[in-house]
Amino acid sequence: MKNNKIVVVKNLKKYFEDVKAVDDISFEVNSGEVFGLLGPNGAGKTTTIKLLLGLLAPDEGDVSVLGMDPVIEDIEIKKRIGYVSEEPLIFKSLTPRDLFNFIASIRHLNATTTSERVSEYMDSFGALEYYDNLIATLSHGNKQKIQIIAAILHDPDLLVLDEPLAGLDAKSVRVFKEILELHTNNGGSILFSTHIMEVAQDLCDRIAIINKGKIVGIGTMEELRLKADKLGAKLEDVFLRLTEQDTSVNEIVNKLRASYTKKNYI
Numbered sequence: 001m002k003n004n005k006i007v008v009v010k011n012l013k014k015y016f017e018d019v020k021a022v023d024d025i026s027f028e029v030n031s032g033e034v035f036g037l038l039g040p041n042g043a044g045k046t047t048t049i050k051l052l053l054g055l056l057a058p059d060e061g062d063v064s065v066l067g068m069d070p071v072i073e074d075i076e077i078k079k080r081i082g083y084v085s086e087e088p089l090i091f092k093s094l095t096p097r098d099l100f101n102f103i104a105s106i107r108h109l110n111a112t113t114t115s116e117r118v119s120e121y122m123d124s125f126g127a128l129e130y131y132d133n134l135i136a137t138l139s140h141g142n143k144q145k146i147q148i149i150a151a152i153l154h155d156p157d158l159l160v161l162d163e164p165l166a167g168l169d170a171k172s173v174r175v176f177k178e179i180l181e182l183h184t185n186n187g188g189s190i191l192f193s194t195h196i197m198e199v200a201q202d203l204c205d206r207i208a209i210i211n212k213g214k215i216v217g218i219g220t221m222e223e224l225r226l227k228a229d230k231l232g233a234k235l236e237d238v239f240l241r242l243t244e245q246d247t248s249v250n251e252i253v254n255k256l257r258a259s260y261t262k263k264n265y266i
């Protein structure tokens with residue numbers, strides 16, 4: 001790809017009344033890169049992702065995805081992006097087979113090749129037996145597998161994944177990692193969000209740590225680790241400190257313990 005910046009975000013802001021969901025963030029995703037947005041609940045990850053997809057319009061700042069403005073060129077961008085949303089699949093009254101056929105038709109994919117690919121993915125995820133069951137009847141993890149397959153069928157230039165591991169069992173996580181690797185080996189890029197540091201560490205080339213709408217650390221795992229070393233701490237501790245979770249967790253645990261002891265639960 002000519003433009004090696006797949007995503008460029010500059011001074012982006014999105015407020016919901018007095019909630020500063022995204023508060024002046026800037027970052028870039030390079031071609032072929034796996035980029036992670038890592039932060040606690042409510043940090044602004046999903047809002048950032050929705051801004052990248054044109055599902056929300058920014059209050060201030062610039063967003064460019066595959067060289068386009070997501071608000072103006074949303075249809076063109078959606079053709080070239082695969083998206084796994086945080087919410088469960090909406091096509092609940094379809095079976096996976098119906099859904100994949102529908103995707104193949106609207107994305108003008110070759111029916112035979114798509115059907116072969118889908119079968120391979122379904123088989124790898126151990127989900128072949130659910131092929132003709134209604135999506136509404138599937139478990140959370142199995143719905144997530146369907147959503148992942150649906151997002152990659154058209155070989156998008158950019159995969160955008162909002163908490164993609166939610167609900168996946170260990171074997172499926174392994175399969176999912178393999179799919180991501182095949183995607184990047186094939187020239188694709190990935191942006192995903194997670195609140196779990198180990199996941200970011202395991203999968204990402206670069207990470208932006210986000211807290212309360214602000215990026216509080218950005219770089220490769222090695223760069224972030226070096227920064228942590230300079231501070232004389234482990235990266236895990238620095239992550240918790242940057243996202244203000246260290247003291248609060250201890251305080252909460254102590255409070256809970258005190259409350260339980262008082263009430264003689266233990």
Ligand SMILES: Nc1ncnc2c1ncn2[C@@H]1O[C@H](COP(=O)(O)OP(=O)(O)OP(=O)(O)O)[C@@H](O)[C@H]1O
Nearest residue numbers: 016019021039040041042043044045046047048195
């Ligand atoms: N439509 C909305 N209206 C009002 N406030 C919103 C809206 N969407 C998000 N927010 C608020 O913006 C902040 C960031 O939310 P966001 O969903 O982006 O967080 P997140 O990092 O994805 O969290 P999680 O890990 O829980 O998914 C939160 O305080 C949230 O309550």
Ligand SMILES: [Mg+2]
Nearest residue numbers: 045046047086
């Ligand atoms: Mg979210």
